[in-house]
Amino acid sequence: MITERAMLAAVHISIWTAIKHDRKVSRDVADQNGAHQGAGRYNKQLLRGADKLDELRTLAGQIRQYFYKITLRGRTKGSGFCHPTSTSI
Numbered sequence: 001m002i003t004e005r006a007m008l009a010a011v012h013i014s015i016w017t018a019i020k021h022d023r024k025v026s027r028d029v030a031d032q033n034g035a036h037q038g039a040g041r042y043n044k045q046l047l048r049g050a051d052k053l054d055e056l057r058t059l060a061g062q063i064r065q066y067f068y069k070i071t072l073r074g075r076t077k078g079s080g081f082c083h084p085t086s087t088s089i
Helices: 023-032 051-070
Strands: 007-010 019-021 043-045 079-082
Antiparallel strands (some): 019 043
């Protein structure tokens, strides 16, 4: 029972996106179309087609889904309650 024994757990995964805001292209497109400078945002994909980065993103999603599956969502930011025996992988 959760009132007798529980554990507060959190998972934080950070992955470099390999995306960079291209300020020059954003500015040029806005100027060419007579739009406000902030009307569009154009990004460069620095590692387009990087299979290993895609695999990491997929793995991160799978880890998050597993975490959500074994925890009860609490009112704390990003944390969840889980029974200590449910943490075995």
